[in-house]
Amino acid sequence: MPRQTPQPSTPAPTTALRQRLAELRGPAVPPHPLDARALAALAANPGCERRALLDGAGVDKAALAAALGSPSAFGQSQFAFVRGNAFEAKVKADGGTELLRLWCERTGCEPPAADDLSLPELSAAGPEGRAARTALALREATAAGGWSLLNHPMLALEVAGSPAYLEPDAVVVQPDGRWTVVEIKSFPMIDDSADAAKVGAAARQAAVYVLALQRVAERLPGAEVNHSVLLVCPKDFSNLPTASLVDVRKQLSVTRRQLARLTRVEDIAAALPDGTTFDLERPADELTAAVESVDAAYAPDCLAACELAFHCRERARAAGAVQALGRGVRGELGGLTTIGAVLAAAESDADAPTGSPAGRPAGETDPTVAALRRAAALRAEALEAAACR
Structure with a gap:
């Protein structure tokens, strides 16, 4: 990479x-x-x-x-909160060996022995102290050149001049110096795929963690943040964990651009x-x-x-x-920004050309208006046919 x-x-x-x-x-x-x-x-x-x-x-x-x-x-509902915590505890049981097994299964690498996996202690006073302790643990794990699993690290990201403290579920540090964000969700992954909207929301959230992690990696020679995150979910309708790698480069780019906009x-x-x-x-x-x-x-x-x-x-x-x-509807209607304008365009005389709100030349019918007129005519025909039956 x-x-x-x-x-x-x-x-x-x-x-x-x-x-x-x-x-x-x-x-x-x-x-x-x-x-x-x-x-x-x-x-x-x-x-x-x-x-x-x-x-x-x-x-x-x-x-x-x-x-x-x-x-x-x-x-989030209390039930979903409790269920999510129970599933996360299951994924991280036995010192994170199950989580590392899922990671290695998806990446094709050899899982480390239990004695070769480091689990740094990240507790400290306050979010600032925890963020500093996390940065130190990442530095030590990268320098050691071994496997390390950071459970609920604390990352700091400056947003509009104020620090935002972020807590991913976990971060995996590989012997080659790569860091990977782990996102654990309680929605099911059925036949190795999950609801697209939920995966998209998880990817946007994970991209924020990746961005904050990159800020730490910039100060550490040899460190590299993986642009794919490990998404862990229940398999099918069971409580057994399964995982998938999700590329968040697109979400990362959008997040970086939006946060830069916040500074202005x-x-x-x-x-x-x-x-x-x-x-x-x-x-x-x-x-x-x-x-x-x-x-x-x-x-x-x-x-x-x-x-x-x-x-x-x-x-x-x-x-x-x-x-x-x-x-989707807003995009299809172009310059027609109100429902009243849409209905007026649909009910207007089909023989009279209508200029678009964007300044289409006089005498030329806007394609959106033409489509609305056609749809209104088809609806009227269908209602008339139904009344005659």
Whole structure:
């Protein structure tokens, strides 16, 4: 595997930006910490300025959604949490030998003997101490040139000037100096394949860990981070673990680009009206106006990833925005951005050419409008035929 080129670090925000972000969340409010799930959700919807600004400022979106009158049910159920913990304990039993067996089975290497596997102690005071202890363990394991398994290491990644502390399930260090992120999920892998949406979400989350791990590897000669992660899931309908290698280079690129964009949230903040704040002590109408002053890119997928999704959905429906129907529908409709405009185009005179919202020359019918007219005509024919039977 070729050695990776170190990625340039994103610039640290200025003092003025940090003060502006503090004003946005409330001067006395500490920044809400970001985790891997939140960073992965950012990468999944990079066009949402609202989420970028709120996460960059460290606003507690769950508390904000409750203050707006649209509390979120976002989160993992207690049953799923317990089941996931039980499965992870099974995968890591016997000192990680089962996990290493799965890794070697997928990569074709010889599994190490139990005595040849190092299990570093990573406990320390606070997330900063744990992140420092993890970096030291990675350095020692790479220098030793043996097998090592880091259980729940702590990684630090700077996001908009504030450290985000991330905790992958495990990291495998190989004798050749390669580091691999292990992601353990409780959804099933049936016939060596799993639900594509769940795998995609896991890949985006793992890409955040890979990015943070790369920041550590850049400072260690001979270290290399694998761009494929080991995804471990229950096999078929049993509780037996199976694994698959998932290439996260695409997700890694999107995540890196989105996090770099977060360091420039001053561009979004500068466009806000004077006095805008998301301080939860402000009245609900002021909070609503502040939130609405930042553009959102709502899609039904947000319901599974963002605490403000119910608020944004309500606003999108009230405005008749086609994005409430999904990104696929939004993309097909081109410049027609509201349901009213779509219905008007479909019901317009089929003999009258219609210019597109993008400025199509007069007299030329927009292909989207033509398709809508055709669909409306076919529907009318089908209803007429059904009424005659």
